[in-house]
Amino acid sequence: MFENQDRTNLEELGEFGLIGHLTKNIKLTNESSKKGVGDDAAVLDFAGKKVLVSTDMLLEGIHFDLAYTPLKHLGYKAIQVNLSDIYAMNGIASQVTVSIGMSSKFPLEAIEELYQGIYIACEKYNVDLIGGDTTSSKQGLVISVTSIGYADEADIVYRNGAEEGDLICVSGDLGGAYTGLQLLEREKLIYLENPNIQPDLEGKDYIVERQLKPEARRDVVELLKSIEVKPTAMIDVSDGLASELLHICKQSNKGCNLYEEKIPLDPMTFETAREFNLDPTICALSGGEDYELLFTVKQADYDKIKFKMDISIIGYITEPSAGCNLITKSGTVHELKAQGWNAFKKAE
Amino acid sequence: MFENQDRTNLEELGEFGLIGHLTKNIKLTNESSKKGVGDDAAVLDFAGKKVLVSTDMLLEGIHFDLAYTPLKHLGYKAIQVNLSDIYAMNGIASQVTVSIGMSSKFPLEAIEELYQGIYIACEKYNVDLIGGDTTSSKQGLVISVTSIGYADEADIVYRNGAEEGDLICVSGDLGGAYTGLQLLEREKLIYLENPNIQPDLEGKDYIVERQLKPEARRDVVELLKSIEVKPTAMIDVSDGLASELLHICKQSNKGCNLYEEKIPLDPMTFETAREFNLDPTICALSGGEDYELLFTVKQADYDKIKFKMDISIIGYITEPSAGCNLITKSGTVHELKAQGWNAFKKAE
Structure with a gap:
């Protein structure tokens, strides 16, 4: 998929270099996002609203097959799968964290494709990427996303409220x-x-x-x-x-x-x-x-x-x-x- | 490590059975934890305080070696590593989500050991486990933790505040x-x-x-x-x-x-x-x-x-x-x- 001249070696870039490269264009758009990538933790402010948190892990060979899954689509899907849980609470999704484990043999351009899909999804759904972790994996591609949202207490819908006749x-x-x-x-x-x-x-x-x-x-x-x-x-x-x-x-x-x-x-x-x-x-x-x-x-x-x-x-x-x-x-x-x-x- | 008669097969238990088994004794102790495991998302209430979020991924063969890492210690460490980021913001850690990917060949008893370490760490640090994901992995053990905490705005300490002479x-x-x-x-x-x-x-x-x-x-x-x-x-x-x-x-x-x-x-x-x-x-x-x-x-x-x-x-x-x-x-x-x-x- 990638020609040799396009390959940038992840080992040369290092973890901080990679994180810096992948996150340099992030702009926080939600008022609740006070501080995103770049410190020990992100800082959020929900001004008294209830906070919703959900998390999902996608593993190569179990949840996706790179033989027919374009990386950009995969990044997009990883975000959608998680936002879906926030919407299922009748909430508004506002932030995600994304952790990626991948072989150091992946060229930078492949990771960029994955992140392109992530960023497209975030932008379309008005969600801020506020943190994450990027690490080498000996065992195929690993993606873990945590999504965060908010709602007024009166608006939250649980699974347990169905009544006879509904x-x-x-x-x-x-x-x-x-x-x-x-x-x-x-x-x-x-x-x-x-x-x-x-x-x-x-x-x-x-x-x-x-x-x-x-x-x-x-x-x-x-x-x-x-x-x-x-x-x-x-x-x-x-x-x-x-x-x-x-x-x-x-x-x-x-x-x-x-x-x-x-x-x-x-x-x-x-x-x-x-x-x-x-x-x-x-x-x-x-x-x-x-x-x-x-x-x-x-x-x-x-x-x-x-x-x-x-x-x-x-x-x-x-x-x-x-x-x-x-x-x-x-x-x-x-x-x-x-x-x-x-x-x-x-x-x- | 595990004798055959002690083995419970993960495939038989299934994902929901396993989650139910592992989470049945959870008691939420933080006032900010309104709803934990069991719906599409957890519901938290920080009553106007700032929310801190951090996440880390631990992969077998990169971050730990099961040859000398007892699973209980590993579960404990996975939590500590994440709480550490919340404390580094001068915040109070209050919740974690834990996603685990593991081979279906692992017996239930091994996963229980891992979770034992997780629960011991949560209890000791007064942190609630409020969600997560449990899935099969073809690629060794994968642990992803997101930690959540809170602080008054005036108490948060960033990396960027050092002054000459400090x-x-x-x-x-x-x-x-x-x-x-x-x-x-x-x-x-x-x-x-x-x-x-x-x-x-x-x-x-x-x-x-x-x-x-x-x-x-x-x-x-x-x-x-x-x-x-x-x-x-x-x-x-x-x-x-x-x-x-x-x-x-x-x-x-x-x-x-x-x-x-x-x-x-x-x-x-x-x-x-x-x-x-x-x-x-x-x-x-x-x-x-x-x-x-x-x-x-x-x-x-x-x-x-x-x-x-x-x-x-x-x-x-x-x-x-x-x-x-x-x-x-x-x-x-x-x-x-x-x-x-x-x-x-x-x-x-």
Whole structure:
């Protein structure tokens, strides 16, 4: 990917040189960011608001495959995945710290690409990069992000507030990131068998992008605020719809009825799942990585929600003894189960 | 280390099972911790105080060697290393998030040991574990910690506040962690050559502990507060005295005179350095990982500081044109240089 003349050696640059180089253009834009990179700790001021903190780690070979993941996309995604958790609390994301471990054999230009994606995401979502750590890794690329945000206490939405009769809503569409991944994995295998065959992803941009470059749904948080709907419970869809809905039901001590026919699927997700002999509904339920927002609202908010193009009502909350059920298109009732992504099963 | 009958398989437990198991006994003790593990993000309330955030990543093979690092010590150290950054801002540490990546071949009991060390450190330093991520790693053990603290604006000490004439002070003694590491590395090599020879660390407890189980100097922050001394600049000694002092001078735009004879060395550090044909002063200047606090105070505070057993005055701040100098025991003047730890040079 990088020609030799473009390579700058990380060992020559050293840790402080690298940090200085990568952070020299940072401008803090949030009023809450008082001091960013360059001291022992960043200094923030939330003026009495509640502070939200979330963290995620992405490891090469587990969460991403550099064979088909451009570094710029990876940097972008690492930020989105974390901001998504702040939005899932109905909060405003304002800062991130980013720690990177990478082989010293990586040229500087590769790290710059990764940081380009990080900075693009930060700028687009108005988030300040305020700190981090950069170190050598003997073991592939390691990315750890902590995201920080804030909210008024009255605005924070937890997972445990769903009440009987509440409507279950989800933003966007589901299963796309997972079918996109299937596609990328297939093309990788074909390429490994015969490097002369170019990857064929034509017409599949949407689902490939869902996998490689997800967008955290800040816009949904803003939409809900603008129509004066405060969800009763909320979570982001990182492990698949089933797993997330079960989290809400368990923590709220409630049951649910989820309607298969209401689950939003993009036609490309549907077609591609079929190509791979996968059930598109299963892709949505267990695929994960869509980073949509799953939330419950009071029935009284139905009129405010019903015509919002990007929000689907997919079921409702029941009493706990009714259990968590999936009602299929044919009308049969199945117990809802999380077969979602298990970070420990994916490993060797 | 672990007998087969004690092994619990991580794959069976799954990510949520593991997180639940590891976090089930957490009790939040800080008033600022409103909601910890169990939602998309933790919720904190600092009631108008400034928030301090710092993060560090520890990678197997770069920052630690499991051949001689007990997991409990490693967990303890991972927390200390991070709290140290909050204390270096003259702040109070109150929360940490901990992300762990590890091979799924690790038994649960090993992870529990690691977390035991984490919890012991949190309890001792009155810090709440409020979130994190646990994932499989194909690449050895990965630990990423973000520490959060708070302070009144007027109490925060940055690196850039040193003034001409200020006294340079350091807590504890230096070079111990580095000589301890030399010892551990030597015994590892001997053991690898002949596994029947037991490691000989007798009488070397202090420096071995400096390496394996450092203590962040919260007590120094408290001491300074109690004697009403606010440092003009402060940093923690993670990369060696020279590197840290140069950070203060550079960011304060000042020079310094550092006196070799004043650098605090424990006799065991001195002896062990000699055993390895190392200059004890170089161990202090460039060894790193001592996690002491290096700070500058006004001359007017001299009387308050001078008899504090655990604080050494090692030099003073000068005008920038005078440069950064080390005055040796024989009286010669050398330019102070950071040869400290370079995370990129240590790697293959």
